[in-house]
Amino acid sequence: MKKLSLRTRVVTGAVVVAALGAGTFGAMSASASAPAAAPAAAVKADTSNRNLQQTTHLTVAAATKAAQATLDAAKKENQRVSVAVVDRNGNTIVTLRGDGAGPQSPESAVKKAYTAVSWNATTSELAGRLEQAPNLKDIPGTLFLAGGAPVQVKGAPVAGIGVAGAPSGDLDEKFAQAGVAALAR
Helix, strand or coil: CCCCCHHHHHHHHHHHHHHHHHHHHHHHHHHHHCCCCCCCCCCCCCCCCCCCCCCCCCCHHHHHHHHHHHHHHHHHCCCCCEEEEEECCCCEEEEEECCCCCCCHHHHHHHHHHHHHHHCCCHHHHHHHCCCCHHHHHCCCCCCCCCEEEEEECCEEEEEEEEECCCCHHHHHHHHHHHHHHHHC
């Protein structure tokens, strides 16, 4: 095989790069001037399909209203708490940390809200169930201390409100119930 001179190799390389560049530029120019593709036809879901299910969820505005009512109830009693509102699936919608609330309180509030919505019961009631089923406390993300309350529509849970930071779980739960009550107004 014959060895090419440096000049030949440089010129050959420059020609290859120029050809590639021209091809790329041409492809980009062609696609830029092409008309936009027609939007895909909307897919229509058959709501009578038994594979589909409708659920009810709180809006962010409603969750915020409940959380603020909870903080207001705690403030009236000079308590510094955090509140969390989760949806039916346990996903956090809103968390508010009240002025002066402890650093552990936001996480505890989320866990209490998650626990309440998961079992559709207040966490004080669920804490009592631990005597019959002590392994419940081992379920990840749960906290079986008073301070969580479910939000129900026609008896079914749609959200949970959890409160943490007051000196007792009874107070936390009282404030959570104030948040639930605010949604009924």
